[in-house]
Amino acid sequence: MTIRTLLSAAAALALTAGMAQAQVVGFSQIGSESGWRAAETTLTKQQAAERGIDLRFSDAQQRQENQIAAIRSFIAQGVDAILLAPVVATGWDSVLEEAKEADIPVVLLDRQVDSSDDLYLTAVGSDLVHEGQVAGEWLVSAANGEDCRVVELQGTTGSSPAIDRKTGFEQGIAGHDNIQLVRSQTGDFTRAQGKEVMESFLQAENGGKDICALYAHNDDMAVGAIQAIKEAGLQPGEDILVVSIDAVPDIFQAMAAGEANATVELTPNMAGPAFDALAAYWKDGSVPAKFIQTESKLYTPSDDPQAEYERRKDLGY
Amino acid sequence: MQRTLTQLAPQLVTLAAVVLLVWVVFPGFLDIRLVDGRLVGPVIDILKRGAPVALLATGMTLVIATRGIDLSVGTVMAICGAVAAWAIDGGFGLGGALALAIVAGLVAGLWNGTLVAIVGIQPIVATLILMTAGRGIAQLITEGRILTFTHDGFAWLGSGTLLAVPVPAVIWVLTGIAAALLMRRTALGLLVEAVGINRRAAALAGVNATVLLIAVYMASGLCAALAGIITAADIRGADANNAGLWLELDAILAVVIGGNSLLGGRFSVAASLIGAMIIQTIDTGILLAGFPSEYNLVIKAALVLVILVLQSPRFAAEWRTWRAARAEPRPAGQVQEDAP
Known part of the structure; x- marks a missing residue:
């Protein structure tokens, strides 16, 4: 119910603002421990820029407490969505609940969490x-x-x-x-x-x-x-x-x-599918599946x- | 020569036993063939693959002889490899890259030696600092990625051959010989042992212990630099996260299997090098045997345990007692006296 009213309010806002206002998305990244992770960060920033999204980036340097602090700060800033690449699987319940109470959708990138799946919008990852x-x-x-x-x-x-x-x-x-x-x-x-x-x-x-x-x-x-x-x-x-x-x-x-x-x-491009899901959610509130599997594309010399x-x-x- | 061989007998016997064991599990172990002008075979692989640990063990032996320990060597390898790869990519040429990498190793050793000899921090703590911080330094140089290069001259150091023998094997053998000659053909070895047994007494007797300690850590840094160069040249890239990871422990193990005391004093570079070959033979043997990878570390640990137990003075004393008792039965009291 609250979501619906908020959404209609958001839609009204969006209409009055004529979509000029850029969406703000917070991204809590694990760190840059591998080349793949660095590429994921680069691609997420690229994807956000392509879609005109204002991305707030936070590097947690492999520490969960930094990620939790970053998410709380995103909630305080009133962002439109949060992307989270969780460093570990456990210990996310309370901060995800805070995000849910603030009606901020959370999308998990690349890794999963042990929390109940109604605490996040969807998870993007590979199989x-x-x-x-x-x-x-x-x-x-x-x-x-x-x-x-x-x-x-x-x-x-x-x-x-x-x-x-x-x-x-x-x-x-x-x-x-x-x-x-x-x-x-x-x-x-x-x-x-x-x-x-x-x-x-x-x-x-x-x-x-x-x-x-x-x-x-x-x-x-x-x-x-x-x-x-x-x-x-x-x-x-x-x-x-x-x-x-x-x-x-x-x-x-x-x-x-x-x-x-x-x-x-x-693919290090986990953000593309995440932003697609968020765009649909922002547009008409359509809730995606709980797991979005990225393509495992085969490359050969051809x-x-x-x-x-x-x-x-x-x-x- | 005779005396050296007698002193090395326990290590040589152990190496022979490990080789025999691997040969039983993998019958083709001792085959050596000449393919395209290079020797090929498991034994040659061991000589080549054992190069980093053998080089680290050479430096580590000297450090341990002064009653110290150098935990940073694996990390120094990563730094020197990163410096070398960065220099090659930066167009410094082969000579420039090697010089810079070796200077990086010497500076790392100077840092460790200063902390130990002048500041007076315990070696295990002093070198732990660089062990922890050094990977960050290496990552800063490589910008967190595997820094690859294409330079045939540099790659030759890792995977080339000299007179059909792999270059890394040549490098560690020459380094070992140089270290052994420097220690035993001059008074340097004696001075190192003196400092290791009692630094204060050595200093009072006129040994410049401070300079000697710094020099020994720099020698360890130099050996780590050579190992880092070989590792980077081998994969044609500097992998700051993984180059030399945990190799300091293998190097210490090689020194211990070589029969050197961690409490300093008497040492043998040759015995440590044989220790390094024992470790590499075990590693390669496990790979050749084709066990599931979950068993790798368990088998290695079990073999190391057996080797160390057989080499322990307590065990040797008990063995002598047991043999003496069998040879000529004596009253129980006398047997007791023989035990340490």
Whole structure:
């Protein structure tokens, strides 16, 4: 009831102001611990600028108390919506309730919270299992029915991306007995470990001659592994197919050089879908689904990798 | 030579045992082939992959011999790698990049040494400061991203070969030999040991302990700089978040497996280097064996525990007692006296 009256009031206001007043959105970002996170910040600012939204940005430097303080300050400023990339899953109930009482919609970006789902408008994120599945399905089509022995570079042991991307990949290749996962080890999501572990895979599999494809849980490990394959005298991309996840700029460089075959994008553009949902909500109060899944787009050398590299290299990855 | 070998016997036997163990699990372990003018094989990989820890262990041995410890070496690696990558991208050329990276390592060592020797902060705390702050410095240099570069000369230091041997292996062996010669062919080693056993007594006897301590931390910084250069050259990029992460602990472990006392005094660079190779053999062996990755650290810890227990003086004494007792049964009282 209150929402409806407020909305009609807002609509009336918007009409009288002739939509000249820019919407104000507060964005509480976790920090800038990785290149991906930096790219997410850059893209959120770009998306806001494109839509004429006045974005108030707050960097929490990995601390939940900073995020809670930022949200309280956004509420005090009376912003029109809040974007939140929560650093942890728990402890958000009271501050989300405060936002709800102030009738400010909150959209979660990239990560989820444990709070009841009526405390936020929607969550935008990717499905990690689905990403692995897309990679697995690509390999099934690339192998084209021929026998293929696959080695896997896992992410940090026990981390949710590592578990989900492994599960997804196994689902993707399920039912195709020609594809066989022969070795799987953690490369800790880093280039150096990816290279070192790939070297041992090559040693263990007849100098690499028995390996038909590499699946890496992120692009950085794949980039390291590509160097190891080259140093072993094999041609990555031809002798050993390379498929990975994330779509960071450097993998497109490798792809342009013919050394990588496919990558599944974990888009840093979580803000675009979030702003779309908010625009619809502001317009006529339409409530989106509680989870908006971003597209896990597959990129291959046919997608002009050089252009993709140029497009991404300045996003802060 | 004979004496050195006798002193290194426990470490050499341990290394042989670990190699044997890995060979049982992975029969192709000792195969070495010549491919495209470079030696290829698991053993060669170990010599190459062990380079960062071996270099860090060389510097760490000297620091520990003075009764100190250097926790910052992993972070200094990240800083020096970042400096090198930044310099290459900035057009300073190979010589400029190497010089800047090495200077960065020496400055880091100077900082640690000053805190320890002049300000008088305990080494574990003094070096903890740089260990914590240093990654931030490295991230400032790389602007939080993986700073990549394309420079064949620099990349050669990480993945090239010299007379078919990987360059990183050549670098750590030469550094180790240089350190050992400098310590044992001059009085320097003796002075380091004197400071480690009793700094005050050494100072009273005329050793300039303050300068010596600073020099030792700078040597550790230099070794960390070389390790950082190799790591950055290997992946053709400086990864401020992950380069050298936790390697200080592996370096300390290498020194301990090498039989050096954490309480300072007598030391052996060669034994620490063998310790580093033992650790790398375990790491590579685990990867080759193909166990699920959840077991990696458990297996490593179990093997390290066994090695350290076998090397402990208590165990050695008990073993001698047990053997003596078997050889010629003696009254219980005498056996008791043999124990430490």
